Amino acid sequence: MATLEILEFPDPRLRTVAKPVTDFTSELKQLVKDMIETMYAANGIGLAATQVNVHQQLLVLDVSDSRDQLRVYINPEILESSGSQNCEEGCLSVPGIYADVQRAEHIRVRAFDAEGKVFEESLEGMHAICLQHEMDHLQGKLFVDYLSPLKRQMVRKKLEKQKKADKRPAAVL
Numbered sequence: 593m594a595t596l597e598i599l600e601f602p603d604p605r606l607r608t609v610a611k612p613v614t615d616f617t618s619e620l621k622q623l624v625k626d627m628i629e630t631m632y633a634a635n636g637i638g639l640a641a642t643q644v645n646v647h648q649q650l651l652v653l654d655v656s657d658s659r660d661q662l663r664v665y666i667n668p669e670i671l672e673s674s675g676s677q678n679c680e681e682g683c684l685s686v687p688g689i690y691a692d693v694q695r696a697e698h699i700r701v702r703a704f705d706a707e708g709k710v711f712e713e714s715l716e717g718m719h720a721i722c723l724q725h726e727m728d729h730l731q732g733k734l735f736v737d738y739l740s741p742l743k744r745q746m747v748r749k750k751l752e753k754q755k756k757a758d759k760r761p762a763a764v765l
């Protein structure tokens with residue numbers, strides 16, 4: 593297993609629209625494992641393949657506090673959605689930035705698991721929010737896209753500043 597590099601906003605590769613998975617190969621299973629490891633190592637509650645520069649419709653999530661409720665969604669499709677809820681969201685690809693986003697409260701989703709078996713389920717609360725957030729990634733969309741252009745500009749500046757502050761002399765390990 594290996595942890596993968598997570599792309600960060602405004603990296604243009606985060607704008608790629610993912611293609612459906614057509615073959616459930618051992619390579620795909622390995623990718624799922626690496627994404628799971630990457631998500632847990634980064635303390636994320638979800639990770640979409642787009643974020644690790646793989647442009648296939650695949651995402652993993654675990655919204656539990658105990659970090660033992662892992663879910664894998666391949667080629668996810670929202671069949672129904674209703675209601676609305678607001679939550680302060682963050683994203684591993686937009687570090688240190690949090691903003692309120694409105695999402696559907698209840699969704700019904702159909703997807704495949706890593707074995708290629710189709711399933712359907714109804715989600716609500718944080719699980720529903722997280723799935724919608726990760727599905728946006730697969731469409732090349734980020735949660736900061738829901739903000740006003742001015743706010744998004746502020747986010748971009750803040751991230752640039754953070755990056756500069758992170759730069760240390762190469763010899764210091």
Ligand code: ZN
Nearest residue numbers: 682683684685
């Ligand atoms: Zn995200």
